[in-house]
Structure formats: C-alpha cells, structure tokens
Amino acid sequence: MASKNFISKRVAEQFTKNIILPNRPKDLHSYQKMLMHRCTNLGMKELDIILGRWSQEFVPKMNYEELNQMESEILDLDTIDIYNLLLQVKVAEELKPLEQLKYVQEIRNYALKGLI
DSSP states (O other): OOOHHHHHHHHHHHHHTTOOOTTSOSSHHHHHHHHHHHHTOSSOHHHHHHHHHHHHHHGGGOOHHHHHHHIIIIITSOHHHHHHHHHTSSOOGGGGGGGGSHHHHHHHHHHHTTOO
16 A cells, blocks of 8 residues: 555645746746756765756756656656666656656666766
8 A cells, every 4th residue: 555645745746747836936047957956966876966967968958848847757756766767776666657758768868878
C-alpha cells in the first residue's frame, strides 16, 4: 500500500502540472536562475553535478513552459527518486512511466555521453 504522503503528492501533481504556482518567478530570467540553483543543490553530489552541468547548458535556452515542464517532470520528485530514475538504479514500479518523459531522457543521454 502506498504511503499517504506519496498519494497526496501524486494527487497534488495532477492539479499543479503545467500551472504556474505563486512561488514561481513571473519573469523568465528569474525562473531560469531558480531552477539552475535547484539543480545544483539537490543534496546528492552525483545529482548536483549531473543536473547542475546539464542546467547550465540547457536551462538558459528554455522558455517558460519548458522550464515549468522540466520542473514538474524532474525537480518535483523526491531526490532519491530523481537519482534512481536518471541513473536507472532500482526504479520503483510507480516511477517506470516517468522514464519516457522528455527531460528524463535528455538528462540521461547527457550523462551517458560523458559530457559531465
């Protein structure tokens, strides 16, 4: 049985996906800076390096909708889920559908190419 916290998080995701929340910056440059900071401060050194370097290269080229999509696909997950998903380590069954998402694939390919 899934934990109450997990269920409430998934329900919240259904209502917040692609919706601009009040705590998100309204201007593009501030939103880019915020996501780049989040990508380099996830709390796991490996993720900080992979996502940090990926974000430095790609986030400045993204528009507001793409930033919102990347945040909801990747950064709204728990850190350990991001790690497992991107590095394909012990991916939980409920996370398997997320493996096909655009930014999961892009970041995974970036890491596998050895560009980090």
